[in-house]
Amino acid sequence: MEVKIGVQHAPREIVLESGDSAEDVERAVADALGGKAQLLSLTDEKGRKVLVPADRLAYVEIGETATRRVGFGPL
Incomplete structure (x- = not known):
């Protein structure tokens, strides 16, 4: 899943692909x-x-x- 992190006083955000679940990421942020x-x-x-x-x-x-x-099926 994609996680975007905004950092104060930084012009760009950090974007990473994490293998953790959304609950694990949310717990780490909390x-x-x-x-x-x-x-x-x-x-x-x-x-x-x-x-x-x-x-x-x-x-x-x-x-x-x-x-x-x-595969080649419809999206």
């Missing part, structure tokens, strides 16, 4: 904003880690899990 963690830590599908300071988060957009279609 922990960071609730003060349980000082960093929002997410891992993308290739195993790279993205760390954002919790006090710099502007927004987090969690996309739908998209299933990949295979």
Whole structure:
């Protein structure tokens, strides 16, 4: 699923493809904003880690899990 992270005072957002569920990403964001963690830590599908300071988060957009279609059928 696609996750977009807006960071304060940064001109561009961070976009990553995460293999985690929407609930796991939401829980990580809630922990960071609730003060349980000082960093929002997410891992993308290739195993790279993205760390954002919790006090710099502007927004987090969690996309739908998209299933990949295979074949020549209609969309």
